Amino acid sequence: MADNPYAVLGVPKDATNAEIKRVYRKLARQYHPDRNPGDAAAEEKFKSIQAAYDIIGTAEARKEFDNQGRVQDMFGDGNPFSNFGGGGFPRGPDIGDMFSQFMGGRNQQQNQNFRSKPREKRTQRQATNESQKGSDIESGLDITLEDAVVGTDIQFNHRRLKVCKKCNGSTFGTTKNCSECNASGVSTRESTITVKVPPGAIHGQQLRLNKMGNEHPNGEPGDLIINIRLDADEGRRWENGRLIQEVAISYTTIILGGKIQIKTPNNERIQIVVPPRSKIGDRRRLNGHGHDGGPLDIEFSILEPEKLNKKQIAALEKLKELGL
Template identity: 30%
Template sequence: MRDPYEVLGVARSATDEEITKVYRKLARQYHPDRNPGDKEAEAKFKEIQNAYDILSDKTKRANFDRFGSPNGPQGTGFGGYGGFSGAGGQVPEDLQEFLRQAAAGGGGGGFSFNFGDLGDFAQFFGGGMPRGRAGRGRRQRVQMPAEDVEHEVRIPFVTAARGGKLDLNINGTIVSVTVPAGAREGQKMRLSNVLPGGGNVLLKLQIEPHPYFRRDGDDLLVDVPISLAEAVLGGKVEVPTLDGGRASATVPPGTSSGAKLRLRGLG
């Protein structure tokens, strides 16, 4: 994965506003609608989208700045309680040494540890069932109630406007989400009993900016350049639509810069 700062051409100290401004400029330049059939431009556009996805998300950006990956540290050996590992549920060497020292400093009296019988202790830390003990009585793990998870998710502008389904990876679980049409920035969605153990997910929606369109409630805004002659004399211009098509708009004579024309039913 390329450095997202390098992809967008921004400094590591760039503000969110600066990053968004550069992203919109590059997205317009390499958007597939402007470069039909250009595979190189399409690949560049996807790379730009991926870079913006990282740098516009506070958690992913912080992880990348600190660890070089938007997913945070990998392979540290501490995955929740699964950090202590080993074949057959053996106790790690450093833990054995700690227990030996504790026994030696206990004031005498023949106090000792049999590390071969500590499989259940190691199992608590994720080591698994010790070898050769399948026939013995087992200690049952206490099933802790599943905790609710809050999760911020970025969704495409078109999906937010039109609605649609997305498959999200939340803590390793694939969750199918139906986004309602007209979803807004910061809107929260509660998904019940979707995680192992019956856990719930509270989604906070973040909407990716579109190269052309902006939202104003349920309306879509798009800037359309016209010539001086069209502004003075009037005429017809083509306007892009959200589904990738084109619509015709009539410009009345004497139209001034910044004037708004309404096309009904296309928002």
């Protein structure tokens, strides 16, 4: 498998779609071949950034990648239920893939058998008449900080497996065939649902919509689990539930100290003091200035001027002579 696209772009797995786009644009500019002529390493990097963005750059593609990841996690790490949910959508009449939808409520041993011999397992399944359940579906939903404070209704395009209209699920687990569902008993259908996001929603909050997951021909439907992601806007990001705001400071202020103005997520302008000999990456916590009255962590970065005038260049040359 190719490199993890989240790692290539350097974004957390719970980054919003908008954040992924911003980071991609920034990196693409930085490593663009026009900007790095003859630099093979930069070109490679540029290509891998493009490839990563192809995988998670749109909400649809990203959903598919995330769901595939979950199915692989179920088999891969020895703890198939650590990230329980299944949730991928079948792409065409691949029975093994279809059956990965029905992992809900089954133990690991069965899942592993199931992977290696999906067809045989299917006949065994009829014999074991245990409670069966459609799998849960996990999905991400991006909303703005402002909407999260007051709550909002979001129209959500929802694809899930529903019991087959043609055979009503009756062909599942039998030797009969159904041209509609290929005897899986279910088919993928799409609908628009409205998701109510409560006021004061936080990044990473999960909403569980009972029985809105994949349906099962012989059992209860799974749930739809929605991971709320708050778009923290340009220059801000979430880190383990903390809102981080990057503040670009001029080189001289970082070294000598000084006062700067920043704009908080609540659109307030506040002044902060930069202590002398600060470092890039230093952080300060501002209580009450983050999302919904929570803390805001500001992180110092360095302001990189796009253009310099002659006077500034002369001054910098002078500093260089002095060993700075």
